[in-house]
Amino acid sequence: KEYEFEKSFKQMISTLPKRKSWGNREDFYQYQGFWLHPTFLKGVVSAQQRFQAQPTDTILCSIPKTGSTWLKSLVFAILTRTSFDDSTTPLLSKFPHEFVPFIELSHADLPTYPDMGIPVLATHVPYSSLPTSIIDSGCKLVYICRNPKDSFVSLYHFNSTILTSQNAQPPGLDEAFELFCEGVSIYGPYWDHVLGYWKASLEHPNKILFLKYEEMKHDTISYVKKLADFIGYSFSSEEQQKEVPEKIVKMCSFENLSNLEVNKREEMYMGMIQHKMYFRKGKVGDWKNCLTSEMAQRLDQITHQKLSGSGLSL
Numbered sequence: 182k183e184y185e186f187e188k189s190f191k192q193m194i195s196t197l198p199k200r201k202s203w204g205n206r207e208d209f210y211q212y213q214g215f216w217l218h219p220t221f222l223k224g225v226v227s228a229q230q231r232f233q234a235q236p237t238d239t240i241l242c243s244i245p246k247t248g249s250t251w252l253k254s255l256v257f258a259i260l261t262r263t264s265f266d267d268s269t270t271p272l273l274s275k276f277p278h279e280f281v282p283f284i285e286l287s288h289a290d291l292p293t294y295p296d297m298g299i300p301v302l303a304t305h306v307p308y309s310s311l312p313t314s315i316i317d318s319g320c321k322l323v324y325i326c327r328n329p330k331d332s333f334v335s336l337y338h339f340n341s342t343i344l345t346s347q348n349a350q351p352p353g354l355d356e357a358f359e360l361f362c363e364g365v366s367i368y369g370p371y372w373d374h375v376l377g378y379w380k381a382s383l384e385h386p387n388k389i390l391f392l393k394y395e396e397m398k399h400d401t402i403s404y405v406k407k408l409a410d411f412i413g414y415s416f417s418s419e420e421q422q423k424e425v426p427e428k429i430v431k432m433c434s435f436e437n438l439s440n441l442e443v444n445k446r447e448e449m450y451m452g453m454i455q456h457k458m459y460f461r462k463g464k465v466g467d468w469k470n471c472l473t474s475e476m477a478q479r480l481d482q483i484t485h486q487k488l489s490g491s492g493l494s495l
């Protein structure tokens with residue numbers, strides 16, 4: 182069966198449009214309108230064929246570099262708050278991505294929840310390419326997005342750091358910028374990814390919670406409460422009195438997580454990315470330190486154009 186899958190996957194991928202992928206060895210493939218790395222693409226196709234979501238699942242969705250590490254930590258802390266406190270939470274000793282299986286990678290044997298059995302999964306798959314069982318099961322989705330200028334800058338640094346650590350040559354800022362604007366970036370076009378989930382969240386507001394990194398940074402406590410309500414784990418008034426939401430916010434803050442030994446390690450996640458690479462600055466507006474005003478204007482213009490009429494602003 183596995184052999185059959187490999188064979189048909191190889192055949193299918195050979196028909197897809199390809200582009201060079203920001204200095205990575207393997208090209209991006211355009212699948213159902215989005216640019217994917219072949220390893221993840223295989224996982225997506227496999228998940229589309231085999232993944233069986235449960236109605237009680239919560240799926241954390243995002244395009245890379247928009248705050249998925251933070252979201253995973255917050256949801257984990259919310260769901261496990263009665264089992265642990267600030268001094269015992271596994272967040273202190275484990276890398277946040279390890280709490281939540283990544284659909285594209287665990288495709289073959291999905292999914293035994295690796296930690297504490299929390300029914301949470303994560304994916305970068307665009308809404309229109311999600312396995313149908315996710316929609317049919319009625320499970321809940323949380324999508325996090327971020328201003329495209331900060332997302333691009335975060336992605337640019339992330340990619341450069343990974344490639345440099347592999348002694349490979351990353352693209353320069355201008356080249357990466359052009360590709361991003363063209364839509365050729367991991368799981369891109371960026372705007373189409375965001376819009377897919379945005380439109381779906383308008384259609385199914387009780388099934389899809391649409392979050393923005395900037396708003397969450399601004400008022401994390403309110404959003405933690407909103408998240409808890411959405412996934413069916415509301416804070417009781419007693420918990421609120423004891424400032425449990427505040428403690429979760431503090432535990433999952435960039436300052437706290439990025440200073441934990443486990444998150445400073447060079448240990449690899451997914452065999453190629455060091456834990457510490459997921460924690461860079463964690464700020465809103467860092468694009469100002471990287472983009473020229475022309476670049477910023479150009480991205481703003483694309484964003485304006487792409488999102489016009491959608492009711493979404495980024």
Ligand code: A3P
Pocket residue numbers: 243244245246247248249250251331334335336338433434435436438459460461462463464467
């Ligand atoms: P910067 O590169 O702008 O610093 P993802 O987790 O989706 O890969 O996104 C990574 C971005 O989120 C990085 O942005 C990273 O620093 C930031 N980040 C990581 N942990 C965070 C946290 N606890 N709070 C806020 N931002 C965080």
